[in-house]
Amino acid sequence: GPVNVIDCSKEAAADHDFLLTVDHIKAWEAKHGAINPGEWVVMRTDWYKRNGSEAEFLNANETGPHTPGPTAEAIQFLISKDIKGWGSETIGTDAGKAGGMEPPFPAHTLMHKANRYGLASLCNLDQLPPRGAILIAAP
Numbered sequence: 001g002p003v004n005v006i007d008c009s010k011e012a013a014a015d016h017d018f019l020l021t022v023d024h025i026k027a028w029e030a031k032h033g034a035i036n037p038g039e040w041v042v043m044r045t046d047w048y049k050r051n052g053s054e055a056e057f058l059n060a061n062e063t064g065p066h067t068p069g070p071t072a073e074a075i076q077f078l079i080s081k082d083i084k085g086w087g088s089e090t091i092g093t094d095a096g097k098a099g100g101m102e103p104p105f106p107a108h109t110l111m112h113k114a115n116r117y118g119l120a121s122l123c124n125l126d127q128l129p130p131r132g133a134i135l136i137a138a139p
Helices: 009-014 022-032 054-058 072-080 096-100 106-113
Strands: 002-007 040-044 085-088 117-119
Touching (some): 002 022, 022 072, 106 117
Parallel strands (some): 040 085
């Protein structure tokens, strides 16, 4: 389906715990157009470029993993738009600190509960336009 690429690369570079919110999504829509039913939404963070080592990609320390991702409210907002699925460039579809969110791991929990797809460890989202590309996820 059509894919919407929300570029959060600058925010993620400045804050490894960056969280995508409903306000971020609405600002993206104001600039690029509405996210429509049946479309994909992916979060570009350029995290895939952290491929120098496993430790750099996982970005964990004694306080846990520190990777960007969505808030539970952002995921609920996208589900209400009847998207096909959500994707990220990090190790999972959630932020590193998602285990402490309500519900825990909201992208994983809420997307699958709503019978939607989740893709993680995506690469090269920086080569896609904000709109206009097609995402094919083979089983």
